[in-house]
Amino acid sequence: MPELPDLEAYRAFFNRRIPDVAINEVTVRIPIVVRVPKDDFISTLTGNVFGEVERRGKFILFSLRSGDYLAIHPMLTGRLQYRQPQEKRRPKTCFVLALNNGHELRYFDERRMGKIYIVKQGDFASLSLFADLGPEPLSDEFTEEAFREHLRHFRGQIKSVIRTDSLVAAIGNAYADEILFAAGIHPYRKRIELPPEAEVRLYQAIRSVLGEAAAIVADRVENEGLPVDEYRDHLKVHRRGGQPCPKCGSPITEITSNQRITSFCRHCQK
Numbered sequence: 590m591p592e593l594p595d596l597e598a599y600r601a602f603f604n605r606r607i608p609d610v611a612i613n614e615v616t617v618r619i620p621i622v623v624r625v626p627k628d629d630f631i632s633t634l635t636g637n638v639f640g641e642v643e644r645r646g647k648f649i650l651f652s653l654r655s656g657d658y659l660a661i662h663p664m665l666t667g668r669l670q671y672r673q674p675q676e677k678r679r680p681k682t683c684f685v686l687a688l689n690n691g692h693e694l695r696y697f698d699e700r701r702m703g704k705i706y707i708v709k710q711g712d713f714a715s716l717s718l719f720a721d722l723g724p725e726p727l728s729d730e731f732t733e734e735a736f737r738e739h740l741r742h743f744r745g746q747i748k749s750v751i752r753t754d755s756l757v758a759a760i761g762n763a764y765a766d767e768i769l770f771a772a773g774i775h776p777y778r779k780r781i782e783l784p785p786e787a788e789v790r791l792y793q794a795i796r797s798v799l800g801e802a803a804a805i806v807a808d809r810v811e812n813e814g815l816p817v818d819e820y821r822d823h824l825k826v827h828r829r830g831g832q833p834c835p836k837c838g839s840p841i842t843e844i845t846s847n848q849r850i851t852s853f854c855r856h857c858q859k
């Protein structure tokens with residue numbers, strides 16, 4: 590699933606390419622991911638012109654000259670492509686926007702779970718997924734004080750807690766593992782068991798892990814293009830079960846539950 594570093598990189602990639610570019614033609618091949626009437630989707634986009642590309646939580650927001658937005662939540666397997674028309678389309682390509690700069694913006698989604706909306710005149714309050722979004726983790730608004738205050742409302746296992754978009758936006762399964770490794774906190778520890786100094790380490794790890802990863806992924810997207818799977822080679826523990834922990838050398842533990850992989854070091858994370 591694309592998370593903050595991935596989505597920020599995609600945003601920057603498109604921001605360097607599509608503002609002021611017009612959409613000539615819209616082809617919807619797999620309509621299930623489009624959560625507005627197909628005719629409305631096509632008529633809003635056809636002939637419209639892209640403005641700045643934004644991001645909020647796990648949504649990429651393509652602003653349009655009409656004042657509307659194309660909002661894309663890729664969920665687990667939704668991916669964007671920016672290709673020449675003659676390049677072969679992937680299976681499960683859900684829609685294609687033919688642009689007046691000779692490229693196509695394509696969206697494909699193996700599991701077809703993505704959610705695509707047209708947000709009329711930027712009325713984001715109309716989207717339920719938007720209503721409860723917490724602060725952006727790299728924004729000035731996300732302070733240590735505000736985070737710790739908000740954290741008190743959550744009682745469950747800390748990994749689930751930091752993946753909750755209402756506490757802090759855009760952290761998913763992979764970066765939750767990385768953040769907890771950096772903070773030295775066991776993923777199944779209950780939030781209510783965390784001492785104050787662990788809360789401080791957690792806050793600092795959210796900022797540093799996401800900030801560093803955002804820079805790495807942005808470089809790779811710019812140099813190597815948009816990925817089919819996320820660029821994740823820089824991760825230290827996530828999906829590295831059995832490999833030596835980069836801090837202590839003990840093998841990394843990997844547990845799968847509810848189809849979700851959790852990787853951590855039993856020695857370094859208490």
Ligand SMILES: [Zn+2]
Nearest residue numbers: 834837854857
């Ligand atoms: Zn370790």
